[in-house]
Amino acid sequence: MDIIKVFADNVKKYRLVLGLSQEAFAEKSGLHRTYISAIERQKRSIALDNVQKIADALEIETHLLFIDGEKTLNE
Template sequence: MDIVKVFGTNLKKYRTQKGLSQEKFAEECGLHRTYISDIECFRRSISLENIQRIADALEIETYKLFIDEKDKEIHF
């Protein structure tokens, strides 16, 4: 699992579900738009502090940003 890709993909999914542009979302997080873009394009790793800021702005539990949808298959 590439955690940077999983996080960036989930960030974009939850941000777009809320109907927020990168710019508007960045304002809500107190971060820069290019920083959000870099995360969503898998070009940046981020601190725990910023992970929490992002989760808070998305109004989700932090762990949801780390769930790889491809790995959620049920195995019997």
């Protein structure tokens, strides 16, 4: 499993479910838009405190960002 890809895909999926642009989501999470963009494009690793900020802004449990949805669907 590529944890960076799984995390990036989940951030984008949950952000879109909330109907948030990267800019609106960045503001909600207290992170910069380019940082959010880089995470979603798998160009950045992320510190644990920022993982928590993202989960809080998405209003989800942190562990959900690390579940491989594709793998779950294909099993």
